[in-house]
């Protein structure tokens with residue numbers, strides 16, 4: 001599934017292939033015809049889908065927002081957006097929906113999905129001990145595959161249409177193959193940010209040339225390649241040699257990982273517009289401004305930063321520096337990975353910080369974030385950080401149709417009074433009705449299309465059982481005896 005024409009190596013294919021999931025992929029491909037009226041004239045030619053009568057938030061100032069408008073999709077692309085479009089097309093009723101660009105999550109570690117929620121009380125030291133320092137070593141390629149697949153499906157289900165996956169489990173080249181296959185089988189749009197692994201078989205980053213040749217010969221495909229790096233000159237230069245975007249965790253207070261280490265590379269002229277800095281906590285204002293001055297991008301994982309002791313999430317510092325951040329979910333071992341959680345967290349935190357300053361008498365404060373601001377962070381700013389603004393991030397004719405439709409007729413939003421307000425302050429994943437990626441409907445009427453959840457759950461549980469068994473962790477779902485668990 002997905003647009004990647006290249007095939008993974010045969011050995012990996014045999015080990016991780018899931019016949020049912022390939023069928024699921026085929027069903028996704030066919031899904032524009034599921035549960036909808038057929039076009040009046042079904043002939044060969046472009047597939048047209050018409051989203052009819054929704055509240056449309058385009059996030060493109062040249063297009064604007066509409067209380068009621070239609071969107072015409074032809075094959076992969078949006079071709080028209082205005083009220084009262086007539087066209088021969090599959091019609092999807094959007095009359096009780098908010099229609100907006102799909103959410104974009106600029107940093108996640110999908111491979112851990114079979115371990116989701118296992119470290120709810122963990123801080124970074126617990127995570128380094130148990131996840132990156134222990135669990136990761138035991139991953140087989142099939143665990144990497146399953147983690148990426150169910151992670152991607154969860155994101156699709158939540159209305160996330162583009163993900164940057166930094167699965168730091170490239171323990172062998174076969175692991176990397178499996179991670180890429182998990183993404184392509186899911187049907188999500190993804191940047192596979194090839195990241196480190198552990199053990200003697202790890203080839204990162206040296207396998208990048210093979211991966212690029214084997215899987216990423218075209219940039220016009222759903223899954224594309226980037227490099228997940230340390231704060232490291234050689235790795236940044238390597239990424240640039242292959243024309244890859246650079247995603248780097250920066251957590252102040254950790255040796256070699258702090259903003260001050262990034263500044264040293266900046267002093268050598270190495271900070272640029274292809275750098276995406278993740279977290280960037282415990283920075284000075286000058287260090288944050290350097291990101292802006294060099295055209296770089298920021299990915300804030302606000303709930304994780306607050307919960308896991310990365311340092312205060314730098315939302316206000318970023319805004320003060322003129323940076324509109326993208327949002328990201330990070331690790332599902334410890335926090336929900338939907339964008340409602342991300343948007344609400346950053347909205348509340350920024351306002352709490354400024355409200356506190358106001359109460360204490362400070363004048364001339366920066367503006368409070370609005371409900372619209374944080375939705376823009378979760379859509380357009382994500383596309384910009386990922387270098388994909390020309391393709392996605394707004395509802396603009398000519399761009400690819402990555403679209404989410406949110407129900408407004410559920411108890412959490414009745415009566416429907418404010419589009420931005422409902423999304424930011426009221427909605428959750430239960431409102432995600434329809435998800436479209438590159439013109440293909442992958443979720444409709446609240447259900448992922450062509451996905452056998454029972455089977456998926458069984459296979460994910462088998463992967464989890466294998467990993468937890470290797471780790472000797474308690475099998476109980478109520479045991480909290482381990483630190484952070």
Ligand SMILES: [Zn+2]
Pocket residue numbers: 107108109249278330331
């Ligand atoms: Zn991370």
